[in-house]
Amino acid sequence: MTVAANDRSNSATIVAKVLEGDDLDALLSDANPAVRETCYGTLRRLPSLRAHVAQFLNKPLRPGDADIEAILLVGAYQLCCMSEPDYAVVNDCVNAATRRGKPWAKGLINAVLRKCAGSTLEQDERSFDHSKWLLAAIKTNYPDDWRDVAQANNSRAPMWLRVNGLRGSNADYRAALDAAGIGHSAGEFPESIRLDSSVPALRLPGFSDGLVSIQDHGAQAVARAVADAIVQSGKTDSDDGAIRILDACAAPGGKAFHLHELLNQQPLCTSESHVSALELSPERMTHMRGQAKRLGHEAGLIWLTGDATGQGWHQGDAFDWILCDAPCSGTGTLRRHPDIKVRRRRADVTRSAQLQGALLDNLWRLLKPGATLVYCTCSLLREENDAVIKSFLKRLNRHGNEDASADSQPAAGAGLAAEVLPIKLAWGRATKLGWQTLPGEQGGDGFYVAAIRRGT
Template identity: 35%
Template structure:
């Protein structure tokens, strides 16, 4: 592998290295991508990003095509060469770059990666694909379902099981919807701070600066931009007039039934989008924001400062919240629980590589421990909203159902909404529906003492 100080002349080299770090190294693309981009000229960094995101979105079908072109599987230690072949196939199929140039660049990239031995292999595989492109692509028609949907095999299986008995939804239809959403580029969605401006006024101001968008369908404070822009270009961003937040995440404030004077706990608060939204939309809240990671909590601090809002920030593990607050003191609690993040794959396609089915059992235990601990800190008559960006029932409906079995005095609050799908315990938004991320919400209340 090339030394860290070495600059790559070809973006394919940097992208292959980043992808290998994700696929074989278990590093998030958020961490791997900047390291790779730093090794190419600034003018090539956008292409490195596009290659990484595009290749990961179609990882399953690209790997299927690649493996069919190889005489034998590549060993795990050659993950960068496997990634290079995948991104080459992606570039040939999806980019306007001439196929011959893609082949030449990727052959040269093997040398930049310190893998000169692979030059002939990469050349032969890609030239074979160009000769046999039609018949190679036809193999996808009979490929396993998870390959055609570009989703991990375990996730396809779970989604089928989760939705096979839903009275209003077809499991295959759900799979197709999720697959299409995960392949698409997500929109840039904003939350407008109505204490500073309103949506129409902000949209008019943005349009004057060449930034166009429209109102969100369900959030009364949401705006979807026609094209993403750098946050520093957003009118009023530095003054807290707008924040970046998906519409699905914006819906939580309406479920909490917030009132001035209430003491509110935002558990797992980082990076602070929901904390700030609650403070913006309901004045006079006594807000406490908790996160287990002090570095991530700093993001909450920065977001609050940008908008001129204040909250008590506490570094703590929400699974032990009852040890920190030994009395039920909160009127409202938001638990946006750690989860598989399967509802935001379209924004973070590396999730498909980083998550394993075995991870779900562990995260379920953490979610359950958080629910049990936080419940002890909720006042009688108080409300807890349980939220995840997961689309798996084990983390959503079944998690809430198990909690109700452990806490028989807890009351599930049914609610209707024009968004999402009704489930036994709450509402599930699927990724891509009405331009939203996948999200689950359930409302729990603690009865007043007799």
């Protein structure tokens, strides 16, 4: 990998912004591979790097010198983990201090990074490169295999593709990858392909023509399981035989598009069947529709911008299936989003769980009798998974048994029997109320899924 002089300074700027709370993906949108590798790696190993650098500092840096800390962390990562030449790394990092108007830090950076050169970065055994609350939560949730989970979170995720079955076959696409010299292997599903190493989207054959999408294997397992359950149930109460599906938290559209692709290859889907894609954020909706256009799906889905905890967007039809891929801590995706380890706070999980409950309460009203609500997250934490389903079922139950004087707010649609269905993904493990995959299993991210059928 070629690392240019500016790359080190730019990486340090990005790492400093993430440490202030900014989103890594947004900051990396125009970044080259060297900057991406440096930022991902530095954030993945942050506690270990901080401990490593600290041993060479005479005194801690002042809070106002977070930019200098970021230069040291980036330099240490490149020296210890990227085998970049000592002279170039030290020199560029020293110059980066001048660019920030802090020439006083040149000597310090030079001294610390010279000591880092040739040293080995040890794993910080107290943190496993996680924040304190997050490691504690992982230990509580996975008492027997928390080390494996933490190590997997610190690994690199492979790049997965999903072939658009409405535009071509997997065999043809793999032949196109061969012709382009892009190494790959088969995934678990007929549409999934694992690349040997990451490739920019526009270098993928036919990407602009919608032949393929980039989507994690675990994420593919979710829509696969939902599509399989829809096909198995095979029937609908609609007069026209249509199956109406709502993806209630749809952007950037991965699961909605996957469902659309799978179901439109099924004879049971009539021309009236469709996926409605609901999204709160207008910007994310615009991006999603752009992707739909690329894939040739724009006319095939119904687009709804609105809040899934309310019904202002609802056009009146009840749904046969609702997928609620709820906003969550993202703790199943730390390999791809190492900044989550830095930015996420304990209180965010509690807030997410409240929103997730509100989404379920509202969406439950929009199901036809006998229809199914599938809840999923990319969280590893019970608090956002089984516990959300458990509380939701409790609210339904409470309303069914309550007397008129009860002061609690009943869940919408309450009083109707709810049955937890045994939905499962292609790998992973059963939880009390759903199914959980862990990061790294089958090369995928960690996902949770549960399915609840409404009584008739």
